[in-house]
Amino acid sequence: MSTLETPPPVKMTRxxxxxxxxxxxxxxxxxxxxSAYHVIVERRKWLSPKEYASVLGLGQVLPGxxxxxxxxxxxxxxxxxxxxxxxxxxxxxAPLFILVALAELHDRYAELPDVxxxxxxxxxxxxxxxxxxxxxxxxxxxxxxxxxxxCALTFASIGVMRWPMLxxxxxxxxxxxxxxxxxxxx
Numbered sequence: 241m242s243t244l245e246t247p248p249p250v251k252m253t254r255x256x257x258x259x260x261x262x263x264x265x266x267x268x269x270x271x272x273x274x275s276a277y278h279v280i281v282e283r284r285k286w287l288s289p290k291e292y293a294s295v296l297g298l299g300q301v302l303p304g305x306x307x308x309x310x311x312x313x314x315x316x317x318x319x320x321x322x323x324x325x326x327x328x329x330x331x332x333x334a335p336l337f338i339l340v341a342l343a344e345l346h347d348r349y350a351e352l353p354d355v356x357x358x359x360x361x362x363x364x365x366x367x368x369x370x371x372x373x374x375x376x377x378x379x380x381x382x383x384x385x386x387x388x389x390x391c392a393l394t395f396a397s398i399g400v401m402r403w404p405m406l407x408x409x410x411x412x413x414x415x416x417x418x419x420x421x422x423x424x425x426x
Contacts, residue, residue: 250285262330264280265332295310307331390415393412
């Protein structure tokens with residue numbers, strides 16, 4: 241039985257699920273993956289770091305936004321289709337209102353030097369969050385030579401050789417899944 245099919249050890253209410261993902265959405269300025277990891281793994285302990293990496297990986301190979309996919313999977317895991325809908329509602333509701341308000345303000349004041357400087361600083365913060373989350377996730381795969389090999393192959397294919405992401409995933413994902421299955425069967 242895979243990690244995703246194992247009943248979760250954590251009990252949570254539907255309200256907990258919605259408010260947890262609302263926190264993910266509210267804390268997700270500049271990079272939502274960092275806030276998702278913090279809330280889901282470190283704060284609420286809904287998933288272990290390995291389970292989080294597994295769900296994130298699945299969310300990345302499915303079509304659509306990674307975190308939307310991940311939110312749907314986690315919501316469904318704990319409370320079925322209703323949980324998926326509640327988790328998604330929590331994730332997007334508050335940020336949607338904030339985004340609309342900020343878009344209006346940016347539309348009016350984007351040319352001001354201070355606003356331009358703040359936008360540049362926010363972008364730098366987002367890069368830092370991305371690297372920090374990547375480092376946390378890397379800890380979970382460094383003990384698996386197979387995972388490290390597929391990580392390196394993916395980086396080389398997309399980052400160095402500039403091959404299209406979709407085609408790279410379509411080629412590497414079946415091999416990675418087969419390697420994981422073969423490794424687990426041993």
